[in-house]
Amino acid sequence: MLDSCQNAQERWGGVHKLIDRWLQERKELVTAFRELRDAKPAFADKSLNGRFCEILVDYVSAWHFEIWEQLISEAKAFGDDSGVLKAQGIDEFIRLSTEQALQFNDHCSKGECTDPEHFAEELKKLGSKLRERFELEDGLIDALHTAHKENAAALA
Template sequence: MLGKLEQTKARLGGIHKALDAFLNARQALLVEYIRLSTHRTLPSQAELHEFCGQLVDYVSAGHFEIYDHVLAAYESSQGNARILAERIYPRIKRNTDEALNFHDKYTQADDDTLLELDQDLNRLGELLEERFSLEDRLVSAIDLVDHLDTSAPA
C-alpha cells in the first residue's frame, strides 16, 4: 500500500493544497495502521484511540474537503467518467460506514473486544486498500485536476 501511495503522491501531489493534505493524512494513517498491525503485543488503549481518531479524520477529510471538489467536477462530467463516478461513490460510502464501525468498536474497547483486534485490523487493511484505490480512480476518472479551484494553489 505504501508503494501505491507514493505513486499516487507522485501523480497528484502539488496539484492542490487540499489534495496534498489529504494524501499526507492517508500516509499518516497508513503508517500508523502498519505499526498497529505489526505490533507483537496488544496496543494500549491510548494508541488505539489515537489510531481511531486518525481513521475518522481521514474519512472525514475525504468527505468534507476532497469530495466537495470531486462532486463539483462530477456534476460537470459526462460519459464514462460520470458513469464511473456513479459506481465508485456508493462503494466509498459503504467503505466509510465500515471504517466508522471499526472506530466505534475500538475507541473504548474492553479486553474481550481487543481479542478480535488482529482479525479486525486485517479486514480494515483490506478496506483501506480498497478505499485508496477507489479514491484514486474517482479523482482520475473525473479529471479533478482541471476542475479544482485554481485560486488555492499548492
C-alpha cells in the same frame, strides 16, 4: 499499501492543496495502521490504537466532507458527466468502507478491543477494505484530474 500512497502523491501532488493534504493524511493513516498491526499485542496499546482511530476518522470524513465535494464540483465545472457518473458509481463502496471504519473506531473507543485474535482479524479486514478504497479513490482522482487537465490546457 504505503507504496501506492506515495505513488498517488507523486501523480497528483500539487494539483490541489486539499488533495495534497488529504494524501498526506492517507500516508499517516497507513503508517499508523502498520504501527498498530505490528504492536504486540496491538489491542493493548491504547496510545497507538487511539492515534490510529483518530487518523482513520479524519481521513474517511475528509473524503465525504471535502474531497468528494471538490471532485464533483470540478467535474461539473468542466461538464464531465462521465466523471460524475464514475464518482457516483464508487460512492456506495466508499460509504460502506466508511461505515466499517467508523464501526471499528466505535468498537475500540468503547474499550471492546480486548480479544487479541478478534482484534487482529478486524484490523486485517479493515486493512483490506482500506486498500480497495485507496484504489477506487486513486482511480477516480486520476480519471477526473486527467480529463480536467486536458480540458484546462485546451481552454488556455
